[in-house]
Amino acid sequence: MLITTMATLSLTKIVAKINYMGDTNMKINNDIMKIDNAGSDFQFSAIEVDRLGSSEYTLVTLVLDMSSSVRDYQSELNESVATILDSCRMSPFAEKLMVRLVTFNENVYEEHGFMPLSELDNADYKNVVQPRGMTALFDASLNAIQATVDYGKTLYDNDFDSNAILFVVTDGADNSSSKSIQDVGDTIKSFNRNETVESFRSVLIGVNTEYSDVNTYLKDFKDTAGIDQYIDIKNANSNSLAKMADFISQSISAQSKSLGSGVASKALNF
Amino acid sequence: MNITIDKFIQTGFKHSICEDAVLTGNSPFPYLIVADGCSSSEETHIGSNILAKAAEFILTTKINHYNYIDSDNIAMNMAQDIIDRAWFVAQHIPLEKSALDSTLMMSWVIADELYYIVFGDGIVHYQYNNQSVFLNHEQADNMPDYLSYFLDRDRMQAYHERASLELKDITMSNGDICTKNHEKHFEYEIKKMPIDQLKYFILSTDGLASFFDGSKYISLEEIGIQDFKKLNGDFLERRVKRIIKINTKNHIFHHDDLGMAGMSFEPIDENQKESNNE
Numbered sequence: 001m002l003i004t005t006m007a008t009l010s011l012t013k014i015v016a017k018i019n020y021m022g023d024t025n026m027k028i029n030n031d032i033m034k035i036d037n038a039g040s041d042f043q044f045s046a047i048e049v050d051r052l053g054s055s056e057y058t059l060v061t062l063v064l065d066m067s068s069s070v071r072d073y074q075s076e077l078n079e080s081v082a083t084i085l086d087s088c089r090m091s092p093f094a095e096k097l098m099v100r101l102v103t104f105n106e107n108v109y110e111e112h113g114f115m116p117l118s119e120l121d122n123a124d125y126k127n128v129v130q131p132r133g134m135t136a137l138f139d140a141s142l143n144a145i146q147a148t149v150d151y152g153k154t155l156y157d158n159d160f161d162s163n164a165i166l167f168v169v170t171d172g173a174d175n176s177s178s179k180s181i182q183d184v185g186d187t188i189k190s191f192n193r194n195e196t197v198e199s200f201r202s203v204l205i206g207v208n209t210e211y212s213d214v215n216t217y218l219k220d221f222k223d224t225a226g227i228d229q230y231i232d233i234k235n236a237n238s239n240s241l242a243k244m245a246d247f248i249s250q251s252i253s254a255q256s257k258s259l260g261s262g263v264a265s266k267a268l269n270f
Numbered sequence: 271m272n273i274t275i276d277k278f279i280q281t282g283f284k285h286s287i288c289e290d291a292v293l294t295g296n297s298p299f300p301y302l303i304v305a306d307g308c309s310s311s312e313e314t315h316i317g318s319n320i321l322a323k324a325a326e327f328i329l330t331t332k333i334n335h336y337n338y339i340d341s342d343n344i345a346m347n348m349a350q351d352i353i354d355r356a357w358f359v360a361q362h363i364p365l366e367k368s369a370l371d372s373t374l375m376m377s378w379v380i381a382d383e384l385y386y387i388v389f390g391d392g393i394v395h396y397q398y399n400n401q402s403v404f405l406n407h408e409q410a411d412n413m414p415d416y417l418s419y420f421l422d423r424d425r426m427q428a429y430h431e432r433a434s435l436e437l438k439d440i441t442m443s444n445g446d447i448c449t450k451n452h453e454k455h456f457e458y459e460i461k462k463m464p465i466d467q468l469k470y471f472i473l474s475t476d477g478l479a480s481f482f483d484g485s486k487y488i489s490l491e492e493i494g495i496q497d498f499k500k501l502n503g504d505f506l507e508r509r510v511k512r513i514i515k516i517n518t519k520n521h522i523f524h525h526d527d528l529g530m531a532g533m534s535f536e537p538i539d540e541n542q543k544e545s546n547n548e
Contacts, residue, residue: 053503055511158499159508161515 045113087249104140105133138177152197199264290529302531317369324356390414480526501534
């Protein structure tokens, strides 16, 4: 009963957040479609397929922890999003990138759905991370993966080709999800078998891990769930998060270059 | 009417270099140009591009003038102007005249009419009034009547002596096949149709008919080019890439180069008209 209630709350929060973003700064309504994930308890949004010009896209999802523990480096984390987007804009494949941004504490928030890079404005990310609450790491990861699967299928059904890359940035262990590591792992396994998205890379980034046991925990999460790569950032500061932003944008660039090859890009060194 | 233009080109699996050329544009009006260089002639990968560029120039600068010049013979006037211009460029490179051995297909939209013309062979496909139509202009002996023969009387003479008199226009529509034979070479004709009932219009080199499964060529209607999911943006590239992907998985490959260009048509709705007027 408790799980159902929490899941319902999550759904309400996502919808509420979408509407809020729509009021302030996003073109919405006719251009954005909200997609219910059949058999699950969340929905996500994405740009209408009719608005898309290219024939292929790399679907990028950034999942950012905004539990209370990230308060010490909140502004650096917010800046890193703009840095990532600016670097992606310089890529020769910029027109073929779509980005979805998810934040989470004990709830999962879709800050915006899959949108072409050209539609995104750095000003929207100045205060996107607002630390408070606990850590629903598994729910957020699952939300990101499942949305990618679903939107990838929508694109595929409309003759678009796509590949995908996911980054989950967290500083803590899960203490609040309704889903388990197993659920995340099963979804990744199932994703890797489907043919609608050409390839999928997943990267887990642990930040500020030096003075806690979270490094071991996150490595275990990575191995058990079948996440491709784990990056450990011992101390979260402006330099290390700038380096993280650079790593993320380089990885995105590599994955977008591999679109059409049939295989995912190789993992980059951090 | 909103018109979206798209194109696609890919070297055939049997070719080391692409001899097709594709040009599209929307100034001063929407147009498509597709050319297919002859594999048996040297340097036609260059020649087909020169021919296409020459056609683009003549089309966009002169077509409106043809109405004032011998309207019964616009097609031949156009043909002569295009090959003369192409040769003017090619000879300075220099290239042999045979480098311009290339088919040429052109289509353009002026006001509410779409026009098209085929020099040589090629495939026209469109959906009109919800009917899907394939027109396969082909030469029975695979010797198209290239514009380049106009450059050399001896070559023209040899062509008349060797080429079959049988030209075919094969029309396929909803499973029905209709074959029309011509008896004369170099019989060019500008055809037209109103765009109000057109959903899309595609020009393609004969590479579209070259998907081979090991024992037979896949028919145009079976290839699936007509199964567009959406007609916005890179609509043609998306459809053709998906066709190639699916067929490759089934070990079916297009042996010849694929050069295609297309337009899709979307009526402007009343709300959009009003906001445009504002």
